[in-house]
Amino acid sequence: MKHSESAWSLSFFILIFFNFLSCDSNKDLSDPKKIFDTYVETSFSVSLDSGPLEESKTWTGSGFVFDKQGLGLTCSHVVPDDKKFVIRMGGTGKKFYAQVIKRDTDNDLAIVKWENPESEISLDISDSYEPETGASFYMISTPFGMEESFDSGIIANRSRLGADIFAPNKAFVQLNRMVLSGSSGAAVFDGQGKVLGMARFQLSSDGSKRDGIGFAIQAPVLREFVKSIPIAGKTKEEIQRGIVEIPILTAHLIDKLRLKQKKGVLVSYTEPGSLTEKAGIKRYDLIVGVDENVVDNAEDFYVQMAKLPSSKAINLIIIRENRELKIKITPSL
Numbered sequence: 001m002k003h004s005e006s007a008w009s010l011s012f013f014i015l016i017f018f019n020f021l022s023c024d025s026n027k028d029l030s031d032p033k034k035i036f037d038t039y040v041e042t043s044f045s046v047s048l049d050s051g052p053l054e055e056s057k058t059w060t061g062s063g064f065v066f067d068k069q070g071l072g073l074t075c076s077h078v079v080p081d082d083k084k085f086v087i088r089m090g091g092t093g094k095k096f097y098a099q100v101i102k103r104d105t106d107n108d109l110a111i112v113k114w115e116n117p118e119s120e121i122s123l124d125i126s127d128s129y130e131p132e133t134g135a136s137f138y139m140i141s142t143p144f145g146m147e148e149s150f151d152s153g154i155i156a157n158r159s160r161l162g163a164d165i166f167a168p169n170k171a172f173v174q175l176n177r178m179v180l181s182g183s184s185g186a187a188v189f190d191g192q193g194k195v196l197g198m199a200r201f202q203l204s205s206d207g208s209k210r211d212g213i214g215f216a217i218q219a220p221v222l223r224e225f226v227k228s229i230p231i232a233g234k235t236k237e238e239i240q241r242g243i244v245e246i247p248i249l250t251a252h253l254i255d256k257l258r259l260k261q262k263k264g265v266l267v268s269y270t271e272p273g274s275l276t277e278k279a280g281i282k283r284y285d286l287i288v289g290v291d292e293n294v295v296d297n298a299e300d301f302y303v304q305m306a307k308l309p310s311s312k313a314i315n316l317i318i319i320r321e322n323r324e325l326k327i328k329i330t331p332s333l
Contacts, residue, residue, distance in 0.1 A: 039121070040148060041065075041089065041092065041121055042121055042140075042187065043063070043065075043148065045059040045063075045090075045147040046074060046085060047059050047060060047086045047087070050083065053096075053097070059182065060078070060142075061142065062078070063078070063087065064187035065122040066125045066195075067122055068117065068122050070113050070114050070116075070117030071111060072087070072113075073110070073187075073198065073222065073226065074110055074112060075217075076107075076108045076109055077108055078110070079098075079100050082100075085097070085099070088147060089118075090140060096115055097115055099298070102228070109221070111226070115246065123194075125219075125223050126226075128194055128195035128220075130218065130219055131173065131196040131197075132155065132158060134155060135155045136191065137152065137154065137155060137175070137189065137196055138150070138151070139151045139153075139177075139186050139199060140187070141185075142186075143182045143183045144181060149183075153176045154175075155174070155175065155176075156174040158174075159171040160174040160215065163215050171218060173197040173216040175188070175214035176214075178213070179199045179202045184199055184200055186199045187199075197217055198216055198222055199215075200217050201215055202215065240276075240301075242273075242274020242277060243271075243287075244267070244268045245267060249263075249297075257284055257286075258322070261288075263296045264287055264319070265286070265297070265301040266285075266286055267284060267286075267287065268283065275329050279327050279330075280327055281318070281329075285318040286319040287317070287318050288319055288324075290317075315327070316328075
């Protein structure tokens with residue numbers, strides 16, 4: 001009898017011990033505080049107010065960083081056309097001017113870029129996946145202008161058709177949480193930081209915002225959109241041969257530099273020792289062409305440069321002190 005009791009006690013102890021290890025392991029993998037602390041800096045809030053950065057802003061949308069070189073993803077309806085806006089980075093609270101460089105209105109997607117990126121972490125779109133129904137998710141967004149709001153829930157349905165009456169054949173990820181005003185554009189991600197979707201809208205019976213069902217754009221749609229940008233995942237040095245540009249040509253810069261046109265990409269500086277520095281590109285040169293292709297804005301410049309291998313010589317058409325110059329950049333320099 002005593003032997004039986006001892007064996008039972010030992011078995012009970014082993015069971016409790018391994019249960020403790022299991023609980024502790026789960027805590028390490030999905031502790032909400034750790035997840036928030038790790039990924040808050042991948043989130044940002046959007047304001048349509050393009051005034052001085054030091055002024056207070058009203059935050060009306062959300063987004064997330066998918067490339068540390070200063071690229072973010074949000075919903076197209078969150079950001080304006082052809083003008084700069086302000087983003088506030090999660091965690092640090094730093095503000096930057098940003099601009100749309102690629103838009104897909106059919107899927108409500110926009111890629112945005114900002115000056116002087118300082119992101120130490122990003123969410124990996126290339127490793128995103130379709131979640132299973134019942135899987136856990138996390139979201140850091142700006143509901144009703146309240147930046148860095150953290151939420152969690154479960155996937156209510158991995159692929160729901162008919163949620164959008166204007167696109168009944170389009171599938172969305174159904175959430176068990178509402179997508180409140182200001183949360184559109186936020187990443188829906190798992191405990192390892194893998195993107196499961198992007199918050200877009202909510203559906204309610206009476207059209208109100210008091211209750212409803214939240215829906216997110218599916219991860220494969222996001223991944224295909226990001227892949228359409230040749231610069232995604234590449235460094236500036238690989239693409240621009242050492243050119244650090246000013247992506248937004250503001251009225252102030254146009255007036256200060258007495259530029260006679262509003263189109264082109266303004267050089268902020270060139271990396272020391274880079275091909276472009278050796279070729280003679282200077283600060284405040286206005287790039288208006290790459291080989292035979294016209295450059296209207298930062299997106300044109302990125303796309304054209306990304307298409308050209310670093311081994312190929314290129315000709316940049318620039319305007320310097322209102323004179324047009326052609327500068328050849330060759331790999332042999």
